[in-house]
Amino acid sequence: MTELSFAKSFLTSLDGRPNKLGPDHIEDARTYPARSAFILPKSTGPPLAKKTKLAPGAEASITVSLKSLRNPPLNVTLFSQPLSTSIFSLKEQLSSETSIPVSALRILYSKKPVGDSKVLKDVVEEGKGKVEFSVMVIGGAAAIQKGVEETEPMEGVMGQGGEVLKTEEFWSDLKGFLVQRLKDENEGERVWGVFKAAVDKS
Numbered sequence: 001m002t003e004l005s006f007a008k009s010f011l012t013s014l015d016g017r018p019n020k021l022g023p024d025h026i027e028d029a030r031t032y033p034a035r036s037a038f039i040l041p042k043s044t045g046p047p048l049a050k051k052t053k054l055a056p057g058a059e060a061s062i063t064v065s066l067k068s069l070r071n072p073p074l075n076v077t078l079f080s081q082p083l084s085t086s087i088f089s090l091k092e093q094l095s096s097e098t099s100i101p102v103s104a105l106r107i108l109y110s111k112k113p114v115g116d117s118k119v120l121k122d123v124v125e126e127g128k129g130k131v132e133f134s135v136m137v138i139g140g141a142a143a144i145q146k147g148v149e150e151t152e153p154m155e156g157v158m159g160q161g162g163e164v165l166k167t168e169e170f171w172s173d174l175k176g177f178l179v180q181r182l183k184d185e186n187e188g189e190r191v192w193g194v195f196k197a198a199v200d201k202s
Helices: 003-016 087-098 141-151 161-165 168-182 185-201
Strands: 061-068 074-082 105-109 130-137
Touching: 061 087, 074 087, 087 105, 087 168, 168 185
Parallel strands: 061 130
Antiparallel strands: 061 074, 105 130
16 A cells, blocks of 8 residues: 555545544633642752862862863863962963963953963852863964974083073063962062063163
């Protein structure tokens, strides 16, 4: 039996059955049985995240994802980072894994730059187990090659301190170190300026 013949026989059998309701049937709403009102339960909102109890003296940790969709693309995950970890420390860890100079890295959260002196607990909401930062590489892929060249051993390093003081990389690293140790970006830049001015005058 083909599909067409089956459909015709099925419709014919339906037409042969009596209709329970006529085509002009109208239901009277007054004859409906009375029903009690149904009240929806109150919304309690999304379930709250369970707070894990830490041992005395222990510090909460978080998983940090550092991603960049631009040139060069990056996707680095740092596990068990204490909330006291500074943004500058994240840069150092990312630099050690990618060979990109710290001075060429910029960390962004919600599309806004984050200062090196900030720590994770200043940026991340309490109770989160994971956070994602965007990474901007100044100079793009060329910064990686530059970082590789800088890590190559230098010959005759002793006695060339004056030449190192003339490089921008030295002063950029010094500023990052001061900001991290002082935990104050403005104060770190002020102290850095004092060192810079003293060297320039000598």
